[in-house]
Amino acid sequence: MNIAFLYIAEPYQCYHGASLALALEAYAGVHVVNYYNFPETQEHLKRISRAMDAPEPEMRFLERSFSIKMHEAAKRLDRVKLMLLRQNAEELNQYDALVATEYTAGILRKLGVTRPKLILVLHGAGDRLVDDEALMRDFDFILLPGPKVEQYSLQKNLVRQGHYATVGLPRMDVCAAMQQDYPVGLFSNANPFVLYNAHCKRKLSSLQRFMPALFKGFQAQSRYNLVVAPHIKTFHKSLGMKTRFMKRYNAPTIHVDTYSDRLIDMTYTAHADIYVGDVSSQVYEFLVKPRPCVFLNPSGVNWRNNPHFLHWNLGEVVEQPEEVMPAIMRAHAVHARYRPLQEKLVKESLGDPVLGASKRGALAIMRFMKQRDG
Template structure:
């Protein structure tokens, strides 16, 4: 059978999906072709394959019209993504299955995707409200990392038996292969705090708290600081925001606006303390339970809201001037939160931690065996 694995957004998607594409090819002998939208995706795929000692797969760039290219030039990336899917649906119809890692791909069915099984390999931890998660019902098969997210979609009546599976989180397999590549080193040898603000305008702490955290660490002698926002923070502004932020780097403050370390768990695996708002990267950080601080400068009413479940895993700060005191007392308060951190991590990603790539590939293979495409391309 022929499988198309699509990377329709930034290269961060590679770290969630490439290892599953490898397993589909090597373990189950599927004919796998990867499609990408961002040219830099190729470099990330090559890096992952080298670290995992996996052979290269067939690789194709999505065809793009002048309109799609114009949308990308002006950073209208959500609109561009939908147009690119529409422009390539006929080619994707040649496959027996299309595997994607974001909900947006669910619209392929309404665009005319008929022959392939449409498969979602979900990334993220499932706490934050996502306005297009209803698209999960448009997939023939949805693969979830753990029971927390399975239960969430059951409660919303968006999945049905036989069309979903819990497989774990393949990204951990990728990180296991590459984790020795890039230790985060500061000349002073001190541990570092990771600040990881999200991009979503209504929820991010970026504007309200960035200046305060930079000032707070500028002359500290106990911790370093790594600032690594969600990559989509830099979507707009033609690079101006990234350039301004980079100017804040100094001896004990590392600013990252686009390196692979932002995407591959380098920072989340090595930080001493996590500071953020709604990014699901906090769950990757909790593979080893450690202190967390969450920022709520907008004073959102978050308690008992399932979309803010992770805010129960550390102190929540509303006033920017309280940020540094909360960070500095986080280690002594960690014992309060550690039991719940361990519980929610298991519910989010399941056990065992490694092996999700093969489990996901097997779930896809089993589904295609029990639901063979009509007039399938057996090759």
């Protein structure tokens, strides 16, 4: 059985699929090829295989025309994805199964990729409404992270019985295998750090409204350090402008990370003392070990009883920049009231047990493929 894994976006995607690919290749007669878009993804795939004590995977850089390269240089990355899929469709059509970690791959059927079964690995376990989630219906089989997403997907008719499995988040296996060390060397003191994880989309992000208050507030106290670690996609379309803008906020007690591996390998979520964010699903990865959270509502959204903001029930929610530092300072004092729900929602979001999703997912895919052949 020949299976292709497709990483069409930034290297962070391979942390959601690589361990699943390794688990599949452990089956007799299964051959996996990893196709990637960003050159840096190759080193991340090698890093993951080493951490999981597995052979180096087979990797292929997606072929691209001169026109695609020109669009890449102009940072038209969404258009590049579609062009890459179109150019590589003939080669991808040779496989028995094609596994992707984002919805965009659902358009492959319209591009003539008819032979392989299209398999989707949902790469987040959050609550946010995603614009293109309807593309889930174009996949033959889907791996879901937990009961919460399963229930939602069934209610919206995004999945159908016999064509999905709820297995957990393979990414958690990768990060457990890596056993990231505490990020030393960022600060000259030994204070714990607060993680600020803003969403990459401007209309959803709290970065512009709340970063000045965080910058001022953390310089005026001596209890915590601050790691500013927005989603890595924040910086890939700005021709370096956002990176330069954010670096202005570096200070003795503030570290702004715009490029390191720590943005995607769970180093920060594993070791932070408090989580501050808006709508990123990384909060559930942070809460595998229950800890205080503060959520930022820059637009004054009416979030209560809205399932797309369910995680905002797991910590204090603030709407005004001047409220954020007091909320951080009392976060530990009020954490007890949020901890029971944190533990409950982590199980519903990531499954129980959290670890083992890669092997469970591989088994589910093998069963599905054999049923198809049978």
